[in-house]
Amino acid sequence: MPSRVEDYEVLYTIGSGSYGKCQKIRRKSDAKILVWKELDYGTMAESEKQMLVSEVNLLRELKHPNIVRYYDRIIDRTNTTLYIVMEHCEGGDLSSLITRCIKERRYLEEEFIMRVMAQLTLALKDCHRRSNGGATVLHRDLKPANIFLDVKQNVKLGDFGLARILNHDTSFAKTFVGTPYYMSPEQINRMSYNEKSDIWSLGCLLYELCALSPPFTAYNQKELGEKIREGKFRRIPYRYSEELNTLLSRMLHLKDYLRPSVESILQSSLLADLVADELRRAQARHRRRSADPEKPKPAESSTTPTIAALRLKEQVLRHREKALKEREERLEQREQELCVRERLSNEKLARAESLLKSYNLVKQQKALPLLYSNEMDEGEENVSPGKKVHFAGESKENQRPDQKQSVKSQELGLKKRLQAANMRAQALGEVERLYQLKSWQILGIR
Template sequence: MDKYEILKKIGEGSFGKIFLAKAKVDNEQCVIKEIDLTKMPVKEKEACQKEVILLAKMKHANIVTFYASLQEENKLYIVMEYCDGGDLMKRINMQHGVLFEEDQILSWFVQISLGLKHIHDRKILHRDIKSQNIFLSSNGKVAKLGDFGIARQLNDTAEFAYTCVGTPYYLSPEICENRPYNNKTDIWSLGCVLYELCALKHPFEGNSLHQLVLKICRGYFHPVSPRYSYDLRMLISQLFKISPRDRPSINSILRKPFLQKLVLRNLPLEVSILSFRGPIKSNLMPASIIQKMLNSI
């Protein structure tokens, strides 16, 4: 830890603290998670080690960058990128009831989806997608997925996990009913984030966990404002299909025509150049080209 100077504590959890720090060599700001391994049960220790392994694999513009990890005297330190815009929940609360413009919602949503695609393509479930785990940088223009504390790697995309994890507001019906689940549970949670961006509140709320679970399992939510486009409102309803198999995959979402321009804008330049050469003769690029581009990232 000699390479870093701690600036201030910015968070605390049951097993550790989160600090804003800077590297002594170049003064670049970063976030350091300090995890106290002495207080931690074996399962949680394993989860931490898994997080480090998973984070090291994740290299994407819409995923919080992992810098390093080190262990000193029963403490694990995870050094990560600092996102100066805070988390998405904080940004939603700053609206004080004033709805976001659709362009802003879709810009963030596409970026979050591209980050999730990177994860799902590697047969990893995030399992805790929520507005608190999405971070903003570059004056709020860039959205990044973070906190892989309970992510799980599947040996096969058809494999189902059984553990009940996640944050109650974002739980899918299959998790609430203790049924097996796969990457479509992340799609439900993604729907919860999209709804939150449109309505500035959770889609499913209750006075107790039991009431919340009932609402989630019925899949009933108040429609978002009609000021938003039909395409956006339809997408929300598709993400909230009770049956996981009826929900679109992340690739299907990113192929939707109304998201096409934003997908292209957020793809790395080299992907766009390699995947498509020549003029675009219509407003909509062929789905095959979009898919080719998505397969390149």
């Protein structure tokens, strides 16, 4: 039997917005404290109604200890009002916590921030990597006001009103939605974006938990967009560790493909122990539910935390193995390129040496006629001046007046070729030395 508005008692209003309000309620059947979002869909456009339906369907599907739990929905067609019943988070939201810290002039402890990061990343992992094989879900509106705390200060990710479903890994969202302070550069530039856009918003949120202000602030949206595109921000206060600052800087990288994935964040040394604690708690909760005879046993399709942890480790190992294989292939390709270049440089060097040998040979051949002519001149000097001796080779018919010019031009040409060959040999020698140095470095890396 579907729930009715009369099944709940309204205690007080927590907050209100343009389309409705959020109220604290009590379920009359068991006095359980819950909240509902009261939304007037009568004034909504068709696209906004579709977005509302999508949020309800998403909340029904997403079941994770760090995501606000969905209980029920009530449709009041007479008053065109939709009530979404969800769990009550007694600790308020992170926006109120940051405001209190500013008033009290105090910073949050790094241990608390790391715990928030671990739980939020686990919640995002359930959205980005659906354990039931469903499509990827982008939250697209991560900000302190949408992150809630329960009575034990556990994080609860809520408000999936702007969430979008990506049906496969190659899908990219293109719509301009979200809160400007936490928008990624690709959203500001109206480019396609994927789950790495949520990583940017998560980095902005965690930065604000540390510094008590967003990493990018401005007086208008145009100036804010320019600052986000530039990507420069101050370091978080030095009370926080360098490892945390480095991780936040990676999450706020301008190039989305260089930002870490949810798996990479969870595997960092900062969060490893916290993630292990969260998995142990989930395992303990699962054992308690199994031991409670009144509660139904979980569906066979839902995996236990231990299996989930093993699958996570398996995915991590596969990812690392794939990365190492790709790196090895790149290094092998690079080595092959260097070998080809080295072979070409050796061939060019051999050609230069051949040219040098040819030049030396031609130079020696040119020196022989000159030596012979000198000997002939000496012989003529020994002849008495009274007698003029004529040789057959000195007749006008046998003389070549352009012989000396051709020899000189040939000599100049050979000198130029020798200089060019020497320069090329020096350049090739330098290139060969650089390639050998790079190949040694690559072999050292491998």
